[in-house]
Amino acid sequence: MSAAAGWTSDEMMTVAASRALDDGTACFVGIGLPSTAANLARATHAPHLVLVYESGCLGSKPGALPLSIGDGILADTADAVVSVPEVFNYWLQPGRIGVGFLSAAQLDRFANINTTVVGDDYLHPKVRLPGAGGAPEIAASCQEVVVVVRQNPRTFVERVDFVTSVGFGSGPGDRERLGLTGRGPRTVITDLGVLEPHPESCELRLTRLHPGATVEDVRQATGWQLEVADDVAVNEPPTRHELEVLRALEATKGTPRHRKQTP
Amino acid sequence: MRCAHSHGRVGNRVAEIVPLSEAVASLVHDGDTVALEGFTHLIPFAAGHEIIRQERRGLTLVRMTPDMIYDQLIGMGCADRLVFSWGGNPGVGSLHRFRDAVENSWPRPLELEEHSHAGMANRYVAGASGLPFAVLRGYTGTDLVARTETIRAITCPFTGETLTAVPAMRPDVTVVHAQRADRSGNVQMWGITGVQKEAVLAARRSLVTVEEVVDELEPVAGQVVLPSWAVTAVAVVPGGAHPSYAQGYSLRDNEFYVAWDAVSRDRATFLAWMDEHVVGVGSVR
Structure with a gap:
């Protein structure tokens, strides 16, 4: 496959995230970057990827990118539409879903995720974020977790202000001690490269760079002393095909639109 | 001690089909715990607007995914508490009125009870x-x-x-929107039905707004039926989920959700918009 000229770091991030999903896997998809990447994977190398949305849509095959996790196109194209209690109790909780695909407002060196509040004071937060949604149990119960998030020092912090979803807690053994059934984060894909937990320390370290990014760029964008693997590889840039499909998908986001009434 | 049965006969009452304003007036009271459920699909916007017009105060609002209608109820001062798991504008960003209430207590403090x-x-x-x-x-x-x-x-x-x-969550009243009801008040919904069945059955009272009333409920794949005797009142409100949608009747108005971001960012803009589009339009008959 030929590499494409002229792509953005966001596009590289989405392409790298899509490549992290194996064909045939059942994937619990959050809205935003994860949904875009999962749909790109399904439209390229993983046509049998099973998309599970928390609205109860199992096996959705949308031809256009949804704006929300409950757009009609997700129900119309699903293998089954089940209730919300069912999707969490019968499908997520027993570990039937292979990959949980999440984003984060803050992420720390042990891949814990914050989507609740920024600031030390929960009652008087600097920024009130949307909250947990499905993420705590997705992070706990999926067989493994893939995180896709833009990298900067505000997001990549030493310790998250609030643990909304557990990665590796405070380090090795914490997931087992807490009784979390899934293996936890496998990879964190950013607009600069890829971070993976060290097999012994569970601490995230840089293992791959996107073309054009440097180790120094990633260190600058990380709020802790980032470990770097001995042999940092460089990802393949987006292929022409990946880029064409991604851009065509982005152009469909939130369509079809109806009733042109705007506030 | 008397046998419990001596208090009277067990009887099932059935849902009444009533105008929306009447239903809200009789079922939603100041200080109530109110759940307006809907998981992106079938969100009861019209009923939420009627609660705003009737100036309910001191509500505990319950919802898994508080979105634009809760942003409006909170911004108009109807709520003191919110029990929730995800408060945002899906795919767009923050709920600015929700954030303003939590971060700055405007128009009043909002106590949170936060779950997943x-x-x-x-x-x-x-x-x-x-x-x-x-x-x-x-x-x-x-x-x-x-x-x-x-x-x-x-x-x-x-x-x-x-x-x-x-x-257990036991709302005083749960409000949902559905595609249709029959003349006896049996309710039928399909598509993404979220947690609506559980929310209605958990509540002491319930109100279902519907797109239409039909003579007979033709079966639809994936349907959820709420029998008339499990529902307190039904109100006919075509388009009552807009800018959310009713599968088979309308599509989600995603542009409206995107545009809400700018309207809701500023207090004065928000209040003017609410006055023009909600408060000023009068009750739905």
Whole structure:
């Protein structure tokens, strides 16, 4: 496959995230970057990827990118539409879903995720974020977790202000001690490269760079002393095909639109 | 001591079909715990607007995914408390009125009781099941455990395993939107039906707004039917879920959700918009 000229770091991030999903896997998809990447994977190398949305849509095959996790196109194209209690109790909780695909407002060196509040004071937060949604149990119960998030020092912090979803807690053994059934984060894909937990320390370290990014760029964008693997590889840039499909998908986001009434 | 049966006969009352304004006036009271449910699909916007027009105050609002209609109820000062699991404008960003209430107490302080989706869904299941609490694998290791009183550890009496308990959710009134009802008040909905069945069965009273009333409810794949005797009132409000949608009747107005971001960012712009599009238009008959 030929590499494409002229792509953005966001596009590289989405392409790298899509490549992290194996064909045939059942994937619990959050809205935003994860949904875009999962749909790109399904439209390229993983046509049998099973998309599970928390609205109860199992096996959705949308031809256009949804704006929300409950757009009609997700129900119309699903293998089954089940209730919300069912999707969490019968499908997520027993570990039937292979990959949980999440984003984060803050992420720390042990891949814990914050989507609740920024600031030390929960009652008087600097920024009130949307909250947990499905993420705590997705992070706990999926067989493994893939995180896709833009990298900067505000997001990549030493310790998250609030643990909304557990990665590796405070380090090795914490997931087992807490009784979390899934293996936890496998990879964190950013607009600069890829971070993976060290097999012994569970601490995230840089293992791959996107073309054009440097180790120094990633260190600058990380709020802790980032470990770097001995042999940092460089990802393949987006292929022409990946880029064409991604851009065509982005152009469909939130369509079809109806009733042109705007506030 | 008298036998419990001597109090009278057991009788099922059926849902009344009434105008929306009348239904809200009789079913939603100041200080009530109110759940307007809908998981992106079938969100009862028109009923929420009627609650705003009737100036309900001191409500505890309950919802898994508070979105634009809760932003409006909060911004108009209807709520003192919010029990929820995810408060945002899906795919767009923040709920600015929700954030302003939490961050700056405008127009009044908003107390939060915060859960995850799995926890909220199970709270409704327990409410619908007539149980005091529900059990799940959830929340473990998160800071929600210390922050939210209604998350507790529980030991399985059979295996000794530590699990999480959450109390039943029993709203005073649950409001949902559905595609249609028949003339007896049996309600039918399909598509993404979320947690609406559980939320209605968990509530002491319920109001269902529908796109239309038909003579007979033709079966639809994936349908959920709420029998008339499980519902308190039905109101006919075509388009009552807009800018959310009703599968088979309308599509989600995604442009409206995108445009809400700018309207809701500024207090004065928000109030002017609400005055023009909600308060000023009068009650739905």
